Amino acid sequence: MTPRPVLASWPLAAALLAALTIAAAWPGIAMYDTVSQFGEVLSGAYDDWHPPAMARLWAVLRGVFGGQAQPMLVVQVGLYWLGLGLIAGALARIGGRGAAVAVLACGVLPVFLFWQMAVLKDAQMLGAMLASMGIVAWWRLADKRVPWWGWALVAVALLYATLVRANAVFAVAPLVAMLVATRWRMRALLTVAMVLATLGGMQVVNHQVFGAEDTGIRTTQPRYDLAGIAMRVADPSATHLSPAQAEGLRRGHCVKGYFWDPLGDGPCAEAEAPLAGLSVGQLYATLAGAIVRHPIAYTEHRLSHLNSTERWLVPAGWLGAWPPTEAEPNTIGLGNPGTVAAWLNQATAPLAETPLAWPIAWLAVAISALVVALRRPASPRRDLALALLVSALALEASFAVISIASDLRYHLWPMMATALAVVLLADARPSRRALRIGGAALGLIIAGGIASRAILPHAPDSYRAMLTS
Structure with missing residues (x-):
């Protein structure tokens, strides 16, 4: 049994990383969506173009603590590192100190960390999802039952994640099904029921509960x-x-x-x-x-978008991979992020051209990891990894038919879930055949992505240029 002071050091390390993240990013990166939602907070007039649940929470927190984007920055960064700290601590408790280090290392990867500095619904969703998984992992990885109050906290976090992004249900529903059901048929039925209920009820919640105007x-x-x-x-x-x-x-x-x-x-x-x-x-x-x-016409259209949002056979400089270093111009008081965050963001921006920022590369890893997980006997680590992978792949699959934009931030949860699943499965070596096939598939994807960026003309360098090109 790991001594309690040592065990507590992992959540404390995560808390320190959260404090450093908040200090570096303060007051947070304000993008177009940030400005739009904060405008609603100031006016008191809400619509459904962005999730009214987030704007309503923002208004409450601002009423209590004041400030502009800072309260929401603290919420999303706090949830993010809370989840990662609990998962790391749970792994350390069962002797997985190397895995615990790897979990925190996932958190500091720029492709995740810098998006968490931008006050956005996508960062809020990622934070809520991670917090819920951290709570579950704290007990499940020790092969213990999650207490009722733990499930209550998980339910609140996942409800917020569902409300804060229109497509989050495609990740949340299969995740819940994998956590509470053991038979695949029941998992499938539960997932479908949750998706249909959420899609049907979201309009009632947004318009009647949160009082948001229907924007179409x-x-x-x-x-x-x-x-x-x-x-x-x-x-x-x-x-x-x-x-x-x-x-x-x-x-x-x-x-x-x-x-x-x-x-x-x-x-x-x-x-x-x-x-x-x-x-x-x-x-x-x-x-x-x-x-x-x-x-055929529909398939061509959807494949064109899927390729774009998966950021595969696209030109170099495909917009939307990295958050900006300056705030969206505004007159409502949302300022620029801290100089440390801006410098680090700019210094790491070249990573946007690497497979680390290609959702399709993470998708290939997720599929390979799923095959590995399905061939392993049930265990706390394997079961949690399986839940993460099914959630990640379900959300990625939804982009084939339900998606109209290509920003990398829409893929943050599937990418992070895949990274954590790989860490959980790393306690045993996969078969050589799985490594060969998965490695070959990933290699082909990476080769195709590199070739397209080398051959195709550089992408337009601004939103307005993308509109007219």
């Missing part, structure tokens, strides 16, 4: 996909867009694999205007019919 954000996904189909096949009966409108989309480069945004602007908005007038139900019914009639 639910229409963006089907409009993006229908426009993508129309760009490839001019079929007014399937897409509600005339040949002239489809040509306007093509001429204006309105549908990009990188993001949805051009469709909401100028001539592109005019070209897809018939779609903007349809209800959510009508749009999804139209999309379903268009997919049946033009599956």
Whole structure:
């Protein structure tokens, strides 16, 4: 049994790292979404374009502690390091000191740490998910039952993670199913039930509980996909867009694999205007019919976006991989991050061009690790790793059909979950065959990514240039 003072040193180390992170980042990196949400906090008028749960919590914390982005920075960094500290301490308790060090090392990887300095819903989700897993790991890795109050804390953290990102349910539901059920059929049924219940109830929660205005954000996904189909096949009966409108989309480069945004602007908005007038139900019914009639066009469109968001066969400089070193220009008091964070951020930005910042590379590792985990006998470490991997892969799979933007921050949880799962599984050597096959797949992915960045013209260097390129 590890002595208690030694055991406590791991959460204390995590607490020190949290304090250093907060001090370096203070008052936090304010991006476009940060400015938008803080504007809601100041005005008291909320909408559903960004998660109202986060803005409401922000308003409460600001009312108690004051400040601008600082309270939310403390929340997300605190949850982040709390989860990692508990996992590290739990591993040290069962003799895995090397694994405990590796867990904290995952936390200081720039690809994770610097995004945690940006006050965003994605960082809030990652922090909440890690905190919940830390609580579970504290007992499960010691082969003990999680007490009821521990499960209550887990439920609160996962509920917040679900509310703070529209697609978080695709990670949370399978994670819960893996933690509470033992049979695969029950896990699948529980996952589907949770996803459907969450998607159905989210609108009630956002609009009636949190009082958010409906901005029509639910229409963006089907409009993006229908426009993508129309760009490839001019079929007014399937897409509600005339040949002239489809040509306007093509001429204006309105549908990009990188993001949805051009469709909401100028001539592109005019070209897809018939779609903007349809209800959510009508749009999804139209999309379903268009997919049946033009599956190849739909698949080409979705693969283009999937390649972009997975950051694989893309040019060098693909935007959205690293947070900025300065705050988004604003007039509401959100300042620049600390000079230490800005310097470290800029110094590590070249890592954005490496496989560490390619979600598809992490996806390959996750699939390989899943195969390894499934072939191992049940154990606390293996079971926790399996839960993390299933959650990571489920969220990544959802991007194939539900995603309209390519920022790296959307993949933070799958990437971190994969890293932690690999640490948990490192207590036993995988088979040589698994290493060969997994290594070969990862090698091909990395080779393809390097080649595309070497061959393709450099990506535009600004958001506005991405809109018009």
